[in-house]
Structures are given as structure tokens and as C-alpha cells.
Amino acid sequence: MEELGLFAVLCVIFWSSVFVLTLALFRQNIKPHLKSIIISAFIMTQISLITQAKLLLLGLAVLQPFFTILCFSLFFRLRLTSAVLVSVIVLLYNLISEMLMYLLITRFQLEAFVALAMEATLLPAIFLSSLNSITALILSKMRVGFTFVQFNRKIASTNPTYTKSLFLIMSGGLILLMAVISSLFFAGTKSVLAYSLGTVLLIALIHYLYVKEVADT
Secondary structure (H helix, E strand, O other), rough: OHHHHHHHHHHHHHHHHHHHHHHHHOOOOOHHHHHHHHHHHHHHHHHHHHHHOOOOHHHHHHHHHHHHHHHHHHOOOOOHHHHHHHHHHHHHHHHHHHHHHHHHOOOOOOOHHHHHHHHHHHHHHHHHHHHHHHHHHHHHHHHHOOOOOOOOOOOOOOOOOHHHHHHHHHHHHHHHHHHHHHHHOOOHHHHHHHHHHHHHHHHHHHHHHHHHHHHHO
């Protein structure tokens, strides 16, 4: 019971750091969004508790990405396209960081890596919360980040073709994200590595679209 309570507290901190990192990454002022951060963090904590207790695979691969998008759409007032975009980026960032942590701990022994990824609960929450907070602080202090996501629904997209392409790629990113998590349970280490390579390719596509958008403005 005590461990579950600690896990719940860590989940609140972790999800708060996820939303703060997203705002910092897209150069948004955090203070106006404090209420949205708190509400979203508590909702995602409930999803994490359900995931940990009963629906591990379904929760990690489907529920958490879905409700993350929902929180960005409902509470941060993002368009669906933008909500999918920021969710995929921040979840992929955390997933890749978590995988790198496991690889370093297990000294790149893939069998041990998969076992640790399936069993660890408190460690990733502590590590990712710290990493997200530090990254958000650095981004805020250096005043760097992206500006191609509009946090105001009243501002219309200036490039419909770009928006449609972006939505399709981000949808593919969600499928990729679910596949990476599922592979930890079913397909073993080779699939994990293959999907990790796909994640790198997805990030390259996001970078390409960002450069293209900047060039068109």
C-alpha cells in the first residue's frame, strides 16, 4: 500500500513534468496553464494507476497516449492535430530516454534490458521526472524551442497541406509508439531495436517538416 501511494505521488510529479516540458518545448508561458497542468496530471495519474494495477499493456500502449492527447485537446485547448503532435513528441522523448536509462543500467545486455523495462516502476518515474524538469528549465532559461504549434484555436493553420501531412505522420507515430511498447511484451529484443530505429526515423521526419514549415513562412 505504501509503495502504491509513493507510486501515485511520483505519477503526479512525472505527468506534471511532462506537461511543463511540453509547454517549455513550444515556448509557452507556464503560469497561465497551471490549472490545466494540475488537472491533466491528476487524470493521467489515475490512468497510470489503472495501468499498473490491471491493464499494463493496454494502458501503456493505448490508454496513456489517448488520454494524453485528450488532455492537451480539452484542457490546453489545442487543435486535434496539434494535440497529437505534442503528445507524440513528448511521449517519444520520454520513451527514448527511459530506454537509454535501461540500456545504461543493464550495460547494453538486451535480455536484461527487456526484463528491467517490464518490471521497473518507481525508478523510471523518478528519473524521467528529473530529466523532464531539468530539460524544461534549460529550455526556459535559454529561451529556445519550437513555435510551429499554435496553442490558440482561433489561429487558423496557414498551410492545410502541411497540416494534413503532419497529422498523418503523427498518427503513424502513435502506432509506432504503441508497437514499441507492445514489442517489450511479445516480440523480444529484435523488435524493440527495429522500432527504436523507426522512432529515430520519425524524429527525422518531424525535423524535416519543421524545416519545411519555417522555409514556407
